[in-house]
Amino acid sequence: MNVIVIGASGYVGAELIGLLTQHNKISIQHLLVSENSTSSGKTFEQLHARWQGICAVPLHSFSPHWFDQHISSPEHNIDAVFFATPHEFSAQWAQAFIEQGIKVFDLSGGFRLKDASQYPVHYGFEHQSLKALQQAQYGLAEWQANEIAASDLIAVPGCYPTASLLSLKPITSNALHQENSLIVVNGISGVTGAGRKASLATSFCEVSLTPYNILQHRHQPEISQEANAEVIFNPHLAPYKRGLLVTITLQLKAEVTSKQVDEAFTQAYQDTPLVRIVNAWPKIDNVAHTPFADLHWQVDENKHVVVVSCAIDNLLKGAASQAIQCANISLGLPSEYSLLMPGRDL
Numbered sequence: 437m438n439v440i441v442i443g444a445s446g447y448v449g450a451e452l453i454g455l456l457t458q459h460n461k462i463s464i465q466h467l468l469v470s471e472n473s474t475s476s477g478k479t480f481e482q483l484h485a486r487w488q489g490i491c492a493v494p495l496h497s498f499s500p501h502w503f504d505q506h507i508s509s510p511e512h513n514i515d516a517v518f519f520a521t522p523h524e525f526s527a528q529w530a531q532a533f534i535e536q537g538i539k540v541f542d543l544s545g546g547f548r549l550k551d552a553s554q555y556p557v558h559y560g561f562e563h564q565s566l567k568a569l570q571q572a573q574y575g576l577a578e579w580q581a582n583e584i585a586a587s588d589l590i591a592v593p594g595c596y597p598t599a600s601l602l603s604l605k606p607i608t609s610n611a612l613h614q615e616n617s618l619i620v621v622n623g624i625s626g627v628t629g630a631g632r633k634a635s636l637a638t639s640f641c642e643v644s645l646t647p648y649n650i651l652q653h654r655h656q657p658e659i660s661q662e663a664n665a666e667v668i669f670n671p672h673l674a675p676y677k678r679g680l681l682v683t684i685t686l687q688l689k690a691e692v693t694s695k696q697v698d699e700a701f702t703q704a705y706q707d708t709p710l711v712r713i714v715n716a717w718p719k720i721d722n723v724a725h726t727p728f729a730d731l732h733w734q735v736d737e738n739k740h741v742v743v744v745s746c747a748i749d750n751l752l753k754g755a756a757s758q759a760i761q762c763a764n765i766s767l768g769l770p771s772e773y774s775l776l777m778p779g780r781d782l
């Protein structure tokens with residue numbers, strides 16, 4: 437698979453490129469940034485020294501001219517593009533790549549919400565690619581492999597939604613929860629979740645554990661849509677670099693037993709190497725810098741309540757490694773290919 441990564445100077449782009457360099461079925465053809473990027477002309481290893489000696493591909497500026505020069509002719513040799521870019525940019529450009537026969541893996545939120553009217557509210561722009569939006573397939577790898585394999589436009593889930601949906605779907609897809617009851621998702625993320633752009637809110641001396649965007653975060657509709665159940669989402673920013681944890685409280689139907697809950701989770705994740713059911717409450721340190729999601733739950737049958745917690749690396753299972761899982765599925769490979777043992781057949 438010959439690929440392009442747009443957004444190569446960002447945190448997600450860097451992790452994605454790092455994974456691509458170790459994938460023996462995927463070949464990086466171009467690494468791109470914005471037209472006025474200060475990173476244009478630098479090599480990937482100059483920008484992200486972690487990959488010194490691994491990837492010296494130069495970063496170039498993406499523009500309509502670049503697209504015309506490299507993509508518009510049918511002779512292009514590109515099979516797929518990864519958008520590790522702002523939401524509006526992905527929403528603007530995905531259709532043009534699809535029309536050239538190029539598969540799109542969008543790591544932004546540009547194609548995750550099915551209802552176009554939600555974009556002005558939650559993303560601040562009117563969606564212009566309604567045809568692509570309808571065509572887009574949500575890419576929660578452990579739950580939608582068949583749909584991902586059949587689609588040319590994959591909306592890779594966000595970091596909080598990934599951890600939340602891995603926790604919720606075994607319950608809601610088996611209708612074990614009390615209909616119309618309160619489902620509260622508390623999430624905590626490290627600062628890399630905000631991206632590489634410097635801002636006062638994420639500068640070293642300013643960051644402290646705090647809730648943010650309460651009752652108005654754009655992940656609330658994404659989680660509700662994909663869980664098929666309305667949630668309340670309370671994100672928190674914490675003073676560490678990477679890793680994300682959600683703890684979810686939801687009411688079970690009165691007749692549901694803890695055995696049914698256990699069966700729902702073991703059924704969902706018995707054959708998913710990257711989602712681990714762990715015997716203690718998950719810890720960020722056990723998943724940071726890995727493609728894993730660690731899950732644990734506890735049921736109180738008297739209160740008819742289950743508490744589920746899931747920890748992931750926001751840049752990996754919450755973005756880049758899940759995008760690789762989606763690409764693997766598109767290639768007909770096991771979703772975990774190259775993620776457990778880099779570059780080798782499983």
Ligand SMILES: NC(=O)C1=CN([C@@H]2O[C@H](COP(=O)(O)OP(=O)(O)OC[C@H]3O[C@@H](n4cnc5c(N)ncnc54)[C@H](OP(=O)(O)O)[C@@H]3O)[C@@H](O)[C@H]2O)C=CC1
Nearest residue numbers: 443444445446447448469470473520521544629631632755
């Ligand atoms: N951080 C996280 O934990 C997660 C982020 N995401 C999503 O992934 C995407 C990238 O996030 P992240 O890496 O954190 O963000 P960063 O701000 O770190 O990186 C954004 C990247 O997009 C590039 N870019 C910006 N505008 C354009 C443009 N017009 N044309 C081409 N490239 C452009 C930037 O290049 P430059 O500035 O050099 O021009 C940079 O490489 C976002 O949509 C984010 O919401 C999804 C899941 C998790």
Ligand SMILES: CC(=O)N[C@@H](CCC(=O)OP(=O)(O)O)C(=O)O
Nearest residue numbers: 543544545594595596625629630
């Ligand atoms: C700490 C922090 O700021 N996190 C980001 C989530 C990053 C992310 O997951 O972006 P997507 O929406 O593309 O998934 C936020 O809350 O907006």
